Amino acid sequence: MMEKHGNLMQFRPDIKVVDATIRDGGLVNNFYFEDDFVKKLYETNVKAGIDYMEFGYKASKEMFDVKEFGKWKFCDEESIRSIVGENDTDLKIAVMADVGRTDFKKDIIPRSESVIDMVRIATYINTMPAAIEMIEYCHALGYETSCNIMAVSTARESDINLALELLGESSVDVIYLVDSYGSLYPEQIRDFSFKYQKIAQKYGKAVGIHAHNNQQLAFANTIEACAYGVSYLDATMAGMGRGAGNCSLEALMGFLKNPKYKIVPVLKFVESEIVKLKEKGVVWGYDIPYLCTGILNLHPRAAIAAVKSNDKNYSDFYIGLWDRED
């Protein structure tokens, strides 16, 4: 039986808000954020009571040319320190490391020497053993860890069950439900939340959610997961993120009842920094091509291309998706 956790009058102290603006937003602008933007975002997150700020990826410099991306694709220790100093705040620092795209044994240093608090390990369902290896490595170095299993809307349920058991038995702290294609409806999110929670409770883990806005459901799915016990909630400023983007932080601040969360600093950041970014032509957010890939449970890459080329032949686009093999 699925049980509601908490109600709309109180707050749950177990909830943690994760600002993923630089990391997921970086997928829109190749991680070219100005230092001033990142610094202001950090200060805003501190003021707004946000629990974690994800800076970007720990991507392999062997696999990705540092000249082709902004520095937040790599998140060198000194890059983060140039923004946060010793980070003498309650805001924790997170980075993401993709399975197969990170030289983790080289690039991840012991936590005692780092300002990073959490390493979020992103994996597809078919590389769970590699994810577990990274989790154990980072855990042994002293980090909090999460495992973000991507694209579960296209994975087999039996595989998801096996993956969750593996994670339950691992040292991971947080297991993330990730709706990569923005294809899941709230009732499916509740079923997934229940499945993830069951394992998490058995093994003493927390569950998180990372939602995409292809069908304008990112915020709804985030608060639905939350109502059914998920406690790590990802959001970004104005929903900045690949394609249709994410759950918007300002909407989440309006929903959460813990008085430590403040919406006004978030609105100030959006009006002073995000508006500028949009005026420069950086594009993300709900649009009909994303709805189409979301409905069909497909990767949004065709929709990103359609929006970029300003193609408004929505019906042809939708029909064409049926023939697509990606």
Next chain:
Amino acid sequence: MMEKHGNLMQFRPDIKVVDATIRDGGLVNNFYFEDDFVKKLYETNVKAGIDYMEFGYKASKEMFDVKEFGKWKFCDEESIRSIVGENDTDLKIAVMADVGRTDFKKDIIPRSESVIDMVRIATYINTMPAAIEMIEYCHALGYETSCNIMAVSTARESDINLALELLGESSVDVIYLVDSYGSLYPEQIRDFSFKYQKIAQKYGKAVGIHAHNNQQLAFANTIEACAYGVSYLDATMAGMGRGAGNCSLEALMGFLKNPKYKIVPVLKFVESEIVKLKEKGVVWGYDIPYLCTGILNLHPRAAIAAVKSNDKNYSDFYIGLWDRED
């Protein structure tokens, strides 16, 4: 106990989709739609398997100057007939009549002489007896009727209970849950749906939902209400409607499983007609000022003004709403 109705593999034959583009969209452009637009919308709705098309209001010509509004504010019989002829289709025709703003005894003719099938009576909670009078009048003339109680998010629950009992005992066919301010979260929509359903089941009525997109929850709230038994679902092309707009018809078509519903005609209409309308400068849809009035459960009028004047001082706007008395 709240029970889910149906699942995501099957469809429920009791579901009816209501296209409210002209009526709620008319609030954006003072009901000035070209005949060609309305004709194409009608043809699209027929092709897409939509159940009802709402043409506009039956507004009083004593109270509103016909020179200041397009004809769909008044929905004369001949205006509708010029679009639909005898309406020899499965699509039913609806109009809305506001309590206190309709000369219903003069302007609503017997159904046997009209192409209109349903009169939707919109009321606030404090004018229920006037709404009941209109319901009984229209019912006696042969029409299907609905009652749309607006702004229930600011009404007292005890008053809502009394209003629902009155409606249960009336001749009304459909009782509508209306989230006028776009302030309700999915879990609240479920509670309201349950309350409305309970009365509806007792008296043999159906329940409908009309959602607004202030917090990007219009689609989520519509399908959540649907999952818990609500069967009349309002939507509009590209979500066209006052302020943040409504549940978008294309998203709803993607969700519903009844094979009679077709998304492609809807996408074709959006790409050929709605894109043009937007290019002409007609503005609606989610924006941060609407989020702010939604969070605070306020009428969106201040947000509409802010969006119109392109005011992006979101934090000042939000803080200012706390002092507002409307």
